[in-house]
Amino acid sequence: MVNCLLTYFGRASVKLAAGNCVIYIDPYAPGDYTAPADLVLVTHGHDDHNQVGLVTLKPGGLVAAPAGAVAAQECRCVREGDAFCAGPAQVRVVPACNANHPRDVSVGYVITVDGVTVYHAGDTSLIPEMADLAPLGIDYALFPTDGHWNMGGGEARRCADLVRARAALAIHSSPMELYDAGRAALLAGPDVLSLEPGRTLALTSSQPAAD
Numbered sequence: 001m002v003n004c005l006l007t008y009f010g011r012a013s014v015k016l017a018a019g020n021c022v023i024y025i026d027p028y029a030p031g032d033y034t035a036p037a038d039l040v041l042v043t044h045g046h047d048d049h050n051q052v053g054l055v056t057l058k059p060g061g062l063v064a065a066p067a068g069a070v071a072a073q074e075c076r077c078v079r080e081g082d083a084f085c086a087g088p089a090q091v092r093v094v095p096a097c098n099a100n101h102p103r104d105v106s107v108g109y110v111i112t113v114d115g116v117t118v119y120h121a122g123d124t125s126l127i128p129e130m131a132d133l134a135p136l137g138i139d140y141a142l143f144p145t146d147g148h149w150n151m152g153g154g155e156a157r158r159c160a161d162l163v164r165a166r167a168a169l170a171i172h173s174s175p176m177e178l179y180d181a182g183r184a185a186l187l188a189g190p191d192v193l194s195l196e197p198g199r200t201l202a203l204t205s206s207q208p209a210a211d
Contacts, residue, residue: 003114003205006140007031010178010197011048012123012171014142018114021088025109025120027054029178029197037061039086043096043122044106045069062086064093066105080107089113092136095129096122100149110136115205118142119163123172125151130162139206141165142195144172145187146180153186160191166206169195
């Protein structure tokens, strides 16, 4: 059964829609932002990740980001180790970092909504703490693969092996553009799903349905 739809806009910009719940992660790339959001998640403060003005919040909607990452007046400041709920979505804030993205101002997110668990790694390279995510039962893991500001596809493959999600997907595949098919393809393996800008994937849960 389809639980959730994931739409990729390009760069690291993703939309999750599960029932009436709408979540945007790292809004920046051109796409359909017309559906008002229950939740906007920003991984860090670089301009190609934090364009929250593209999104309209529902009444009671929430923007969450590391301190200083966005200028939104109503913003929940988060750091690794935090956990919170926004409507039906449960969110864990997890580490993300490399030489270009200091750990104290960068995060990733693990989001569970309607039985599906998605890991958006943010801008990062391999870090040992990714192994701590394996027990969470992640269904879909999104990793950067640009090989310049972040790790490349080979290193992302090692991250996918640590996280042990059911499926791995490449995002942020170009150093400067919205998408680079060649660099995205360097994240390879039988668990990898293709994710070009504009594509929507139907996500399913690995958990058995409740009686």
